[in-house]
Amino acid sequence: MIGFFTREDSRTFTYPRFNLLTLPLARISFVYKFEILLRIASVLIFLLIILTGLFGNQRPVDNLAPTLVWVIWWVGFGFVISLIGNIWSFLNPWKIVFTWWEFLYESFANADKYKAPFRYPVKLGMWPAVALFLGFAWMESAFVDSVVPRILANFVIVYSLITWSGMVLFGKHEWLRHGEVFSIVFGLMSKFSMTEVRVLDFEVCRDICPDDCRIEDGDCVDCYECFDHSENKEFNLRPPIVGITSSANITPSGFAMVMLLLAMVSFDGFSATPEWVAVQTFFIFKFPTLTYQFFNGGLIANTIGLVIAPVLFGGVFVLCLKLICYSVGAKHPNVSVLMGAFSFSLLPIAIVYNYAHFTSLLVVQGQQLISLISDPFGIGWDLFGTATYQVDFGIISPLYLWLFVISVIVIGHIAAVYLAHLKALQLYRKSDIALKSQIPMLVLMVLYTMVSLWIVSRPIIE
Numbered sequence: 478m479i480g481f482f483t484r485e486d487s488r489t490f491t492y493p494r495f496n497l498l499t500l501p502l503a504r505i506s507f508v509y510k511f512e513i514l515l516r517i518a519s520v521l522i523f524l525l526i527i528l529t530g531l532f533g534n535q536r537p538v539d540n541l542a543p544t545l546v547w548v549i550w551w552v553g554f555g556f557v558i559s560l561i562g563n564i565w566s567f568l569n570p571w572k573i574v575f576t577w578w579e580f581l582y583e584s585f586a587n588a589d590k591y592k593a594p595f596r597y598p599v600k601l602g603m604w605p606a607v608a609l610f611l612g613f614a615w616m617e618s619a620f621v622d623s624v625v626p627r628i629l630a631n632f633v634i635v636y637s638l639i640t641w642s643g644m645v646l647f648g649k650h651e652w653l654r655h656g657e658v659f660s661i662v663f664g665l666m667s668k669f670s671m672t673e674v675r676v677l678d679f680e681v682c683r684d685i686c687p688d689d690c691r692i693e694d695g696d697c698v699d700c701y702e703c704f705d706h707s708e709n710k711e712f713n714l715r716p717p718i719v720g721i722t723s724s725a726n727i728t729p730s731g732f733a734m735v736m737l738l739l740a741m742v743s744f745d746g747f748s749a750t751p752e753w754v755a756v757q758t759f760f761i762f763k764f765p766t767l768t769y770q771f772f773n774g775g776l777i778a779n780t781i782g783l784v785i786a787p788v789l790f791g792g793v794f795v796l797c798l799k800l801i802c803y804s805v806g807a808k809h810p811n812v813s814v815l816m817g818a819f820s821f822s823l824l825p826i827a828i829v830y831n832y833a834h835f836t837s838l839l840v841v842q843g844q845q846l847i848s849l850i851s852d853p854f855g856i857g858w859d860l861f862g863t864a865t866y867q868v869d870f871g872i873i874s875p876l877y878l879w880l881f882v883i884s885v886i887v888i889g890h891i892a893a894v895y896l897a898h899l900k901a902l903q904l905y906r907k908s909d910i911a912l913k914s915q916i917p918m919l920v921l922m923v924l925y926t927m928v929s930l931w932i933v934s935r936p937i938i939e
Contacts, residue, residue: 479898480912492722494673494713516573523570525853530630534855540626541853544845546633547617547624552835553843558663559828560717562672565663566701571640572660575649593648597655602730605656607737609639611783613658614741618748619779650702662738667699668720668821669828675711676703718825718892722899727820733787735820736794739827740786743932746834747786748779750935756782793921794823800917805910818904819918822897826922829889830929833882837873844868882933890926894919 522545530542537543558565566572579591616623616632623629643652653660676682676697697703699720704710727735747753761774798815810818844866849855851864858864897918901911 479895480908480915483895483898483902483908492716492719494675494711494715496711496713497672498710498712512567515568519568520570520573527630527633529853529855530626530633532854533626535626536855537624537626538845539849539852539855541846541849541855542626542629543624544842544849546629548839548842549846551617552831552839554663555666555831556835556839559666559669559831560671562670563663563667563674563699563701565659565667569653569657569660571637571644571657572649572653575641575644579649593644593646593651595646597647597651601655602728603655603661603734604730605643606658606661607730607733609636609656610658610662610734610737614737615780615783618741618745619776619783621775653701661734664699665735665738665824666828666831668824669718670720671714671717673698673713673715673720674701674704675713676700676707677709677711678703678707681707681709718896721821721824721896727817729816732791732816732820735823735827736787736791739823739830740790741783742827742831742834743790743928744783744786746830746932748782749937750932752935753778753782793924794820797917797921801914804917805905805914809910809914810904815904818900819897822893822900822918825889825892825896826925826929829885829892832885833929833933836881837878840873841868841870844872883930886926886929886933890922890929893925894922897922 526542526545529540533540533542554565582591583589623632640652640657643656646652647656655661678697681703682697682700757775757778760778764774764777795812795816798812798819801815802809802812845868847863848866851861852858894915898911898915901914901918902908905911905914
């Protein structure tokens with residue numbers, strides 16, 4: 478049906494947008510620098526996570542750090558960014574602290590601007606971020622003690638040192654583009670959102686940004702380095718999902734990041750099913766002597782599963798691309814070109830499954846924040862009178878949750894099919910060839926839909 482109703486001229490895809498900076502409220506917020514207050518608050522919350530983790534009650538449910546990191550930040554921020562826009566670019570505490578350090582360096586070292594001593598290796602791509610994201614995924618999905626406040630705080634400290642070291646060595650924006658995991662992951666999620674930043678100055682992109690950040694119509698979209706330096710810029714409201722259509726072809730490391738993001742949310746849901754608990758039980762009985770906190774049968778099973786998942790998703794996707802090449806003939810783009818072209822079409826699947834799997838977690842466990850803000854260290858405070866708040870487990874109806882889960886999964890997969898078809902029109906130029914090429918992709922999307930619905934249909938017994 479998409480192939481029938483989509484015209485050939487859709488390969489030059491455009492969409493309506495409205496510049497929010499033309500509104501009086503937006504102009505007032507920029508004049509009075511409200512974003513400075515938000516950035517200060519972001520850094521203070523970042524410090525609070527470390528302090529509560531190190532010195533607070535080590536019972537996870539009584540400490541602010543686990544709820545704030547795993548529920549409010551990782552899940553909540555992902556939801557907001559996918560829907561509203563990339564607020565992480567403005568609230569990233571590592572970026573903010575380094576920017577402050579740059580200001581102090583320029584003020585007291587009599588330097589015009591801090592210059593990194595090394596040029597980032599182009600061939601390295603985003604592989605540092607992929608490696609760090611795999612570590613984060615392991616901690617979130619495989620390592621059961623990731624909710625222990627002191628362990629979590631130490632991980633935050635280690636990641637902070639890695640991030641700031643990368644910025645010192647290669648430059649702030651270089652590391653944000655290639656090594657800072659959450660700038661990259663949240664940037665991918667924001668392509669699904671209803672807002673964008675757009676720079677209209679070609680000179681800024683030419684002089685400031687080393688990457689080819691401009692899209693086909695000549696504007697620079699969602700490049701925050703150019704946005705920070707430009708006067709001729711827009712903060713646009715746009716239809717959801719369409720931001721993915723303006724994305725350039727993806728690199729191999731970018732492909733790995735998309736596969737890892739898709740596999741992470743899928744494995745996180747699958748790991749709570751009876752089938753995976755049976756796998757964990759097998760490994761526990763296979764290695765009965767491994768009962769250590771950081772090394773046991775369950776951890777081995779989860780680690781193996783987390784490694785296999787992106788390889789499996791990537792392998793099936795590459796097989797689909799080979800079938801596309803076979804269906805349209807050898808004269809058309811090869812697998813490597815198709816990999817770069819169609820990878821972004823999988824983003825809606827990862828994003829909607831994130832909504833489907835984590836909505837109940839955010840709505841139910843997120844309520845713990847109400848009591849924890851009054852007693853963040855878990856030592857008996859009641860700063861705001863909410864320390865005795867009890868979580869309402871019936872706040873969301875199972876029926877409504879189930880209908881929401883099915884709806885977002887199906888809508889996300891239809892969006893993925895549509896985006897892949899638009900990309901096929903850009904590649905093949907003719908609607909009949911584009912339609913023929915998308916039959917294997919359609920089978921892949923249906924397969925992903927079936928897997929997603931099967932996972933959410935299983936009882937959660939972790």
